Amino acid sequence: MKKYLKLSALCLLFSAVAMVFGSCKDDDPGVADPLLGLSIDVGELAEGVVPPRVEVDQANKLITVTLSQPLDLTNAKVKFDLVDGASLYSPYVTNPVMMDLSTENGVVISTGDNLVFYKIVSFVDWALTDFKATTNGVEGAVTINQSQSLIAIYFPDPNIDLKNVNVEMTLSESTTPVDPASTTAVMDLTADTTYIKLNNQFVGEMFYKVVCWYNLSGGEVLNIGASDVNIVKGDDGVYTLTTTGSEPMFWTQNFQVGYPGHMLAFEYRSTADVKGNKVSLDLSDKEVTLGCYDLESTTEWKRYAIDLTTIIRNADQAVPGYSANFVFGETEPGTEIEIRNVQVRERTASELKRRKEGARIFFPAADGGAHNVTCSIESDDDDEEYITYCFTVTNLGDPYYHSSGKSNNSTIEHTQVYYDYKCNQKFHFQLFFREVGGWEANLPTVQATDIWVAVHVDWTDAVEKKFNQFPDAGNHQMRLDIDDLAATGSVYLRDLRMERPDNEEVPQ
Structure with missing residues (x-):
C-alpha cells in the first residue's frame, strides 16, 4: 500500500514538472517581426540601372520590391536579415536562397514556437503612368513606351494648333514634375521632339521624349x-x-x-x-x-x-x-x-497603275546557266515587290545571271527603269532582253554605297532601238550582267522593274 502511494506521488511529480515545462514552451511565441530586412542580387546591372529597392511593411507582413525599369527577377539571389533565433522555415531552409520574384511569392519564418508568413510582391515604378493631350477640342491618341521613355501623340486632323496643346500628366507617388512645373500645362509641340523633365525619388532626374505627328496621307505638309x-x-x-x-x-x-x-x-x-x-x-x-x-x-x-x-x-x-x-x-x-x-x-492611282502594269524582274535562287556569279534571296518577306537578291561574283570574267520571269511582258512603252542597290564598290549593270543575238542595254555606272540607293533611268532610246529591231523583245526572260567590279564581291538588288513614264503635267 505504501509502495503504491509512493509510486503515485512520483507520477504526480513528473506530471507536474511536465506541465510546468510544457507551459513554458507554449508561452514562447518568439518575436512578432522576425524579419529585419532583405537584399536582392540580380547580377551585374547595366550602367545607369538602379538596383531594386526593398520595403518591409511589418504591420501587413508585406515585402515590396520596387524597380525603376523591368529586370529579370526569375532567378534572384535573396538574403534575409533575421532576428537572433529566427530562421527560414518554408519553403526554404538555407539563407540566402534563389527565388522567383517575377510573380507574387512569399516566405515563412520560424520564431520561437510560431511561424510568420511574409508576402513578396514586385512592380516597376513608372514615373509617368498616363498622359493626355488636347487641342482645339481634339484629343490626341497617346502611346507611352516606358522602355524608351517615349510619349507618342497622334492627331488625325492636321488643321490643329500644336503651339498650344493642353497636357495632363499622371505621375507615380514618388515622382514630381520639373518642366513643366505642374502636371497640367499648355505646351508647344511644334518641334520634332520635346522633352518633359521629371524627378523620381527612386531614380532621380529623368526625361520623357514627346513626339507628335499628324495624319498626312494625301495632305500637304503644313510646316x-x-x-x-x-x-x-x-x-x-x-x-x-x-x-x-x-x-x-x-x-x-x-x-x-x-x-x-x-x-x-x-x-x-x-x-x-x-x-x-x-x-x-x-x-x-x-x-x-x-x-x-x-x-x-x-x-x-x-x-x-x-x-x-x-x-x-x-x-x-x-x-x-x-x-x-x-x-x-x-x-x-x-x-x-x-x-x-x-x-x-x-x-496615287496613276502611280499604282504604273507599278501594276510594269514589268518587274524576278530571279531564281539557282540558275544552271549562270556564269561566275551565285544568287541568294535575302528577304524573308512574302511581298514580291520587296524581294532582296544578293549576287555574289566569284570571278570577274563576265559574271551574269538569268531571270526567272517578269510580272508582265515589257513593251516599247516601258522605258523607265527603277531599282534599288547596295554595294561596297562601283559597278554597272547590263540587261539582255534576249541572250542570243546580243540584245544588251547598259545601265549607268553607280557608286559604292553602304545604304540602299534608289536608281531611276530614262531608257527611252535603248528600249525603242531594241523593240524597233526585235518587236518581241519584251516577251523573253532576261539576263543580268554585273560589270566593271574592281574585285569579286556582293551586289544587293531589289525592286528591279520597267515602267511607263509619268506623263502627268505639272502646273506652271
Whole structure:
C-alpha cells in the first residue's frame, strides 16, 4: 500500500514538472517581426540601372520590391536579415536562397514556437503612368513606351494648333514634375521632339521624349524645317531654299508610318543639278536611310516622288511617328531650290497603275546557266515587290545571271527603269532582253554605297532601238550582267522593274 502511494506521488511529480515545462514552451511565441530586412542580387546591372529597392511593411507582413525599369527577377539571389533565433522555415531552409520574384511569392519564418508568413510582391515604378493631350477640342491618341521613355501623340486632323496643346500628366507617388512645373500645362509641340523633365525619388532626374505627328496621307505638309540653308516661305506656298552649308536639308513634320507605301513628294525648280541626295527617317541609322534620285537643273516645275516604303519597313515600329529628312547631295553654296506641295502620302492611282502594269524582274535562287556569279534571296518577306537578291561574283570574267520571269511582258512603252542597290564598290549593270543575238542595254555606272540607293533611268532610246529591231523583245526572260567590279564581291538588288513614264503635267 505504501509502495503504491509512493509510486503515485512520483507520477504526480513528473506530471507536474511536465506541465510546468510544457507551459513554458507554449508561452514562447518568439518575436512578432522576425524579419529585419532583405537584399536582392540580380547580377551585374547595366550602367545607369538602379538596383531594386526593398520595403518591409511589418504591420501587413508585406515585402515590396520596387524597380525603376523591368529586370529579370526569375532567378534572384535573396538574403534575409533575421532576428537572433529566427530562421527560414518554408519553403526554404538555407539563407540566402534563389527565388522567383517575377510573380507574387512569399516566405515563412520560424520564431520561437510560431511561424510568420511574409508576402513578396514586385512592380516597376513608372514615373509617368498616363498622359493626355488636347487641342482645339481634339484629343490626341497617346502611346507611352516606358522602355524608351517615349510619349507618342497622334492627331488625325492636321488643321490643329500644336503651339498650344493642353497636357495632363499622371505621375507615380514618388515622382514630381520639373518642366513643366505642374502636371497640367499648355505646351508647344511644334518641334520634332520635346522633352518633359521629371524627378523620381527612386531614380532621380529623368526625361520623357514627346513626339507628335499628324495624319498626312494625301495632305500637304503644313510646316517644314531646314538646316544649312536659308529658307523663305512665300504667300503662294513656295519654299525657297538657298544652300549655305555642307549638308543642306529640309525635313517634314512627323507623320505616321504604315503600309502600303508612303511617298515623299514635292514639286521643284533648281538653279543647278543636285546629285547624291538621300532621305532618312533617322540620320544616324543606315537601315532607315535611302539614297534617292537626282534633282535636275530646271526653270520649269517638275514633279519629284520617292517611295519610302522600303525604309519604313526597316523602321522600329515602337516609334510610330517619324520626320522625313531630305538631304541635298552635291550642291554648291548659293544653289537656289524652290519646292512646293510637299507631301507624305500614299501612292496615287496613276502611280499604282504604273507599278501594276510594269514589268518587274524576278530571279531564281539557282540558275544552271549562270556564269561566275551565285544568287541568294535575302528577304524573308512574302511581298514580291520587296524581294532582296544578293549576287555574289566569284570571278570577274563576265559574271551574269538569268531571270526567272517578269510580272508582265515589257513593251516599247516601258522605258523607265527603277531599282534599288547596295554595294561596297562601283559597278554597272547590263540587261539582255534576249541572250542570243546580243540584245544588251547598259545601265549607268553607280557608286559604292553602304545604304540602299534608289536608281531611276530614262531608257527611252535603248528600249525603242531594241523593240524597233526585235518587236518581241519584251516577251523573253532576261539576263543580268554585273560589270566593271574592281574585285569579286556582293551586289544587293531589289525592286528591279520597267515602267511607263509619268506623263502627268505639272502646273506652271
